Amino acid sequence: MTQSSKATSLEILACDAGWRNYHFVKLTTEDGIVGWSEFDEGFGSPGVGAAIQRLSARVIGQNVFLHERIYAELFAATRPAAGGVVAQALGAIENALLDAKAKSLGVPCYELLGGKIRDRVRVYWSHCATWRINHPSWYQPPIENLDGVKAMGREVREKKFTALKTNIFSYDDGKPTGWRPGFGSPFAPEINVDRKILHDLRMHLEAIRDGAGPDVDILLDCNFNAKTEGYLKILRTIADLDMFWIEIDSFNPQALGYIRRQSPHPISSCETLLGLREFLPYFNEQAIDVAIVDTPWNGVWQSMKIAAAAEAFEVNVAPHNFYGHLCSMMNAHFCASVPNLRIMEIDIDRLAWDHELFTHEPEIQNGHLIIPDRPGWGTEPNEEALRAHPPKTSGGLLNYGRKS
Known part of the structure; x- marks a missing residue:
């Protein structure tokens, strides 16, 4: 029987990372397990966070153990625009699901x-x-x-x-x-x-x-x-x-x-x-x-x-x-x-x-x-540390070669 732990929320967090920002997905389950992933908007990919948030409604309520099924559903929903920023959003969600599943099982992700x-x-x-x-x-x-x-x-x-x-x-x-x-x-x-x-x-x-x-x-x-x-x-x-x-x-x-x-x-x-x-x-x-x-x-x-x-x-x-x-x-x-x-x-x-x-x-x-x-x-x-270093409004490759 498949174990079950439903996702109840999916949030985007970010912080200042010098010449860029760091970005994170925080996925919480009904059992209080938090699955994390890190993604990036500074390497030529503005808008990944917006894509993740738009897709989050299809993730909430689903069993985090079924990450392949969730990925397949998200891919089907975005197939006409597959690749690019949308693909990166799917990757960020998948990585948070893997962390939540592994923590639910009490094992490292490599297992x-x-x-x-x-x-x-x-x-x-x-x-x-x-x-x-x-x-x-x-x-x-x-x-x-x-x-x-x-x-x-x-x-x-x-x-x-x-x-x-x-x-x-x-x-x-x-x-x-x-x-x-x-x-x-x-x-x-x-x-x-x-x-x-x-x-x-x-x-x-x-x-x-x-x-x-x-x-x-x-x-x-x-x-x-x-x-x-x-x-x-x-x-x-x-x-x-x-x-x-x-x-x-x-x-x-x-x-x-x-x-x-x-x-x-x-x-x-x-x-x-x-x-x-x-x-x-x-x-x-x-x-x-x-x-x-x-x-x-x-x-x-x-x-x-x-x-x-x-x-x-x-x-x-x-x-x-x-x-x-x-x-x-x-x-x-x-x-x-x-x-x-x-x-x-x-x-x-x-x-x-x-x-x-x-x-x-x-x-x-x-x-x-x-x-x-x-x-x-x-x-x-560390969420307290992230709040202590709020993200900048600019950074990454979009600012390369421009005067700051």
């Missing part, structure tokens, strides 16, 4: 996913140097030159992380500036990669390698910041460097497959895709070495399906994870459960008040995240 395969997950220090260059008022100490980049690499090594990921920077008079025309900063919609960017990128990578030493893996995230020609130029420029992967976002799986077949380095991609249907063309094209899955966007249960398909195509997965601590824990349960895991992304540079916002922070030892055995995701937002 709902087939049980854990590993107790520890290797992580890489993401946005390494990036946050301290792009957002120096929030992440200290600020990095203002190549010596700061080199020191950042050394810090990663000394703190016993085994991998880091950085981004593309332009250097003017020795000072780095984030180069992200794909996100409108600078506004250059042609997204050409010129000689100076290639020179500065190589210089940046050599500096971070100098600090990190020979044993730390270095990952480069190019995002949407080039076209096919530009990505090939980048790959040729750094062909002789020892790179763990080059992360490339492309809306065209054939173009990415063309790039991969010419790349001396492994290619990762797909962090902005929603649903297995969007991943399949990239798998069929053999366009990627590692499929990056955003589990807060897709829902962890749906993400397990994507990972299973990736396995059939001999592709490993890695979670997209640059949000708050609840997202890190949601991703940790996914990582604990999928057989074909490559590595987990996590931001180590944090806001000064991040530790106040959640009941538990991720536990990291020697570059590995320890999988918690607490019920549900293993952490919850």
